[in-house]
Structures are given as structure tokens and as C-alpha cells.
Amino acid sequence: MSRPGLDTNPLELTPDWFNQLFEEIGIDAEVKGLTAKSIGTGQIGENVRFVFDYARKGDDAPATLVGKFPSGNEASLMTAKLLGHYEREVNFYRTFTKVAGRITPTAFYTDYDPETNRFALIMEDMAPAEQGDQLAGCSAAEAERALDAAAILHSAYWMDETLDTYPWIQGSKLAPPTALNPEAIAGLWVAFKDRYGEHLTPDVVEVGDAYADALPRMPEVYPGPFALTHNDFRLDNMLFGKPGSPKPLAVVDWQTPGKGAPANDVAYFIGAGLTREERPKHELALLRYYHDRLQEEGVSGYSFDELYKDYCYFSFYGMSVAFGAAMLVKQTERGDQMFLTMLRRHAAQARDNNALELLP
Known part of the structure; x- marks a missing residue:
């Protein structure tokens, strides 16, 4: 898979990328189109909501997902690198399974590159929370x-x-x-x-x-x-x-x-x-x-x-x-x-x- 947030503008992720993701994690669906829109005003990271248009939609296919990616602000990026924020968030979801998913959104995809400090987190959309x-x-x-x-x-x-x-x-x-x-x-x-x-x-x-x-x-x-x-x-x-x-x-x-x-x-x-x-x-x-x-x-x-x-x-x-x-x-x-x-x-x-x- 390509690595969103690492080598791709998250607002430009394609249906093919999500189709590959869904295949790898066992979701029965075929995405034919999607819209991506920035949400919130994160101080350290940027959040994007993805809304899917399906050619085929199984029972477990999500109508929407939320992605979290590096901040576009240089000061916030430097702070995140200095304090290890992005690495910690990805590792939290991967490691602490007695908590992650129980009191958090379910994470579908996590990625972090220590060389560039780029990261991506694709997770359950909690709307209308x-x-x-x-x-x-x-x-x-x-x-x-x-x-x-x-x-x-x-x-x-x-x-x-x-x-x-x-x-x-x-x-x-x-x-x-x-x-x-x-x-x-x-x-x-x-x-x-x-x-x-x-x-x-x-x-x-x-x-x-x-x-x-x-x-x-x-x-x-x-x-x-x-x-x-x-x-x-x-x-x-x-x-x-x-x-x-x-x-x-x-x-x-x-x-x-x-x-x-x-x-x-x-x-x-x-x-x-x-x-x-x-x-x-x-x-x-x-x-x-x-x-x-x-x-x-x-x-x-x-x-x-x-x-x-x-x-x-x-x-x-x-x-x-x-x-x-x-x-x-x-x-x-x-x-x-x-x-x-x-x-x-x-x-x-x-x-x-x-x-x-x-x-x-």
C-alpha cells in the first residue's frame, strides 16, 4: 500500500487505496468514489473525514472514516517531533489493546516513519458523537x-x-x-x-x-x-x-x-x-x-x-x-x-x- 500522510496528501487519497486497505483488513466492499474534508482545529495533528460511495457495500463497510495526519504548521510539527507525539499515538493503538477500541475509536490502519516523523491513523468515525x-x-x-x-x-x-x-x-x-x-x-x-x-x-x-x-x-x-x-x-x-x-x-x-x-x-x-x-x-x-x-x-x-x-x-x-x-x-x-x-x-x-x- 502507499503510505497516506507519509508519501500522499491525505486529501487526495484514492478509492483504490481504501479498496486495498479494506481487502487487507477483511472488509467486504468496493469503493468507487469518496470525498475528503478537513475537520476540527487540531493543535498538533490534522484530521480528515472520508465519506465513501460504494459500488459494493458489505454489512461491515463503514459509511465514513476519520484519518489523522501530521500538522501542516511548522511549529506544531517541530513540537511533535521534539516530544515524540506521532510515534506515541501510533504505538498506543498498536500496543495497549485492553484500552484501545474500548474507550477509543477503533483503529483500522496505523503507520509511522521515524526517519521523516510522518504518520497516519485511519479510525472509526464517531459521528454523531x-x-x-x-x-x-x-x-x-x-x-x-x-x-x-x-x-x-x-x-x-x-x-x-x-x-x-x-x-x-x-x-x-x-x-x-x-x-x-x-x-x-x-x-x-x-x-x-x-x-x-x-x-x-x-x-x-x-x-x-x-x-x-x-x-x-x-x-x-x-x-x-x-x-x-x-x-x-x-x-x-x-x-x-x-x-x-x-x-x-x-x-x-x-x-x-x-x-x-x-x-x-x-x-x-x-x-x-x-x-x-x-x-x-x-x-x-x-x-x-x-x-x-x-x-x-x-x-x-x-x-x-x-x-x-x-x-x-x-x-x-x-x-x-x-x-x-x-x-x-x-x-x-x-x-x-x-x-x-x-x-x-x-x-x-x-x-x-x-x-x-x-x-x-
């Missing part, structure tokens, strides 16, 4: 659906030492040193303040300054329980299915999977996913819901008090994602709004839970 909106936030009921997925993800590889055998996941024993050390992350905060200072209130700056100052002293190795983590577990990376859907929620953008603290994903989601007004009303109930779901999935030996302490400690992580990503990917109007909103919400989350007291 609706993408979460990071700016608007979500309801407590929607948050429970996300935390269901988090419990499935984390329990699947809870304290699983095989995670250390994969050099391409963050935090494993074989992973190379991160390209962004604590000092570099702190430097991104300084650059963020220079660019967005007029939009930052003193209380947000105070939390950011305290976190950036503490970063070089924060321990490199987290001492608590570990699992497979998403590390960008937020609303914009979630597709909420309609009532009765086979998948009530599909999590996408697996470009940053790692071996890490389960509470990190949870703190990141709750802190940025609920509005400043709604989070305090539901925060503890949602944490208890996640803890109960972990136990239902077979996890034991992790008390709620331990979870809550870890949750508080990792409330700062969302701040570093917000100001770090803002300075490393292409700048857009919505991106600016999203990163500033996330930063403010996480600063409030840290304050409300007295997390500043946990900084070294």
Missing part, C-alpha cells in the same frame, strides 16, 4: 462518563511493570530524558507571562510563580501507584456519544501516553473540565465516583485519602500544560482562550484545595 468543549465546560453527569473511561484506562495497567519495557511512553524506565526539564518548563511560564500578562490576574500569577519556582525541587519520580495515563485527558479530546451509543464516550489524541500517576489525569480533567463555579460543587463527589469505579475494575490498596492528596498535588499539572502548550504550538484565537481558561481554572483548583502547601 459530539466533541467536548473545553471553554464551556461539562456537567457533573458528563464528568462521570469521563471518569468511567479514566477508571478503565488506569485499572487496565495498574502497577503493571511491563510499562517500563516501552521506551516511547513517558515516565518508563527506558524512556529517554524529557526534552523539557523543570527549568525549561519554568522558562515557558516566564515567556507566557510576557505574552499574556494583561490577561492574568494577580492571584493566577501568584500560583504560577510559586509552581514555577518549586519545579526544580519537585521529585523526578512520583512515589505513589502508577498506571498507563493519557496526560492530556480533557474535554476537547473526548467524543460524547448520543443516548444508546455503543460507546458513551471515546477518548482521542493519544499522543502523550505515559507511565504515571492516575490522579494526574483525574486532577487535570476535573480542574479544567468543570467551570470555576461548578467544580467546587461536585469535586469531592466526582473523586469518590472515580475511586468507586477503580475498585469495581479490580483496583485495591489505594485509599480515598491517598487519592485526594495526589489529586491536590497534581492540580498544578494542568497549569504547565496550559502555559507550555501555548508557547509551543501554533497560536490561534481559540487556543489562546482555551489555554487562559485552563490556567485560571487550575490556579483556582490549587488554591481551593490548599495545594500550595504541598509544593517543596
Whole structure:
């Protein structure tokens, strides 16, 4: 097969390419025509929806598929290469089968070229599922659906030492040193303040300054329980299915999977996913819901008090994602709004839970 996203413009993929793909994966169909249209506003990758016109259509032939390909923006391409985003996403779908397909779209084709950093991912189209909106936030009921997925993800590889055998996941024993050390992350905060200072209130700056100052002293190795983590577990990376859907929620953008603290994903989601007004009303109930779901999935030996302490400690992580990503990917109007909103919400989350007291 030709390699879409590697040697082909994905908007120019042909019926013949998909016919060959379908033959190789066992789908009974003959494509006679298709349309390809870019969708979404991805910061790191570009998404394309393919709509098929069939000469012959078997029962399992999809009406549409979605492809994900490298970003067309040079800054985003450089960031993806620096941080290994494309390689990780392809390897995630190939490796972690206890999660991929269960809480994600089904992947039909994956490809990655380490020489060129080009990649392609052809997957199930989740339409009419609706993408979460990071700016608007979500309801407590929607948050429970996300935390269901988090419990499935984390329990699947809870304290699983095989995670250390994969050099391409963050935090494993074989992973190379991160390209962004604590000092570099702190430097991104300084650059963020220079660019967005007029939009930052003193209380947000105070939390950011305290976190950036503490970063070089924060321990490199987290001492608590570990699992497979998403590390960008937020609303914009979630597709909420309609009532009765086979998948009530599909999590996408697996470009940053790692071996890490389960509470990190949870703190990141709750802190940025609920509005400043709604989070305090539901925060503890949602944490208890996640803890109960972990136990239902077979996890034991992790008390709620331990979870809550870890949750508080990792409330700062969302701040570093917000100001770090803002300075490393292409700048857009919505991106600016999203990163500033996330930063403010996480600063409030840290304050409300007295997390500043946990900084070294």
C-alpha cells in the first residue's frame, strides 16, 4: 500500500487505496468514489473525514472514516517531533489493546516513519458523537462518563511493570530524558507571562510563580501507584456519544501516553473540565465516583485519602500544560482562550484545595 500522510496528501487519497486497505483488513466492499474534508482545529495533528460511495457495500463497510495526519504548521510539527507525539499515538493503538477500541475509536490502519516523523491513523468515525468543549465546560453527569473511561484506562495497567519495557511512553524506565526539564518548563511560564500578562490576574500569577519556582525541587519520580495515563485527558479530546451509543464516550489524541500517576489525569480533567463555579460543587463527589469505579475494575490498596492528596498535588499539572502548550504550538484565537481558561481554572483548583502547601 502507499503510505497516506507519509508519501500522499491525505486529501487526495484514492478509492483504490481504501479498496486495498479494506481487502487487507477483511472488509467486504468496493469503493468507487469518496470525498475528503478537513475537520476540527487540531493543535498538533490534522484530521480528515472520508465519506465513501460504494459500488459494493458489505454489512461491515463503514459509511465514513476519520484519518489523522501530521500538522501542516511548522511549529506544531517541530513540537511533535521534539516530544515524540506521532510515534506515541501510533504505538498506543498498536500496543495497549485492553484500552484501545474500548474507550477509543477503533483503529483500522496505523503507520509511522521515524526517519521523516510522518504518520497516519485511519479510525472509526464517531459521528454523531459530539466533541467536548473545553471553554464551556461539562456537567457533573458528563464528568462521570469521563471518569468511567479514566477508571478503565488506569485499572487496565495498574502497577503493571511491563510499562517500563516501552521506551516511547513517558515516565518508563527506558524512556529517554524529557526534552523539557523543570527549568525549561519554568522558562515557558516566564515567556507566557510576557505574552499574556494583561490577561492574568494577580492571584493566577501568584500560583504560577510559586509552581514555577518549586519545579526544580519537585521529585523526578512520583512515589505513589502508577498506571498507563493519557496526560492530556480533557474535554476537547473526548467524543460524547448520543443516548444508546455503543460507546458513551471515546477518548482521542493519544499522543502523550505515559507511565504515571492516575490522579494526574483525574486532577487535570476535573480542574479544567468543570467551570470555576461548578467544580467546587461536585469535586469531592466526582473523586469518590472515580475511586468507586477503580475498585469495581479490580483496583485495591489505594485509599480515598491517598487519592485526594495526589489529586491536590497534581492540580498544578494542568497549569504547565496550559502555559507550555501555548508557547509551543501554533497560536490561534481559540487556543489562546482555551489555554487562559485552563490556567485560571487550575490556579483556582490549587488554591481551593490548599495545594500550595504541598509544593517543596
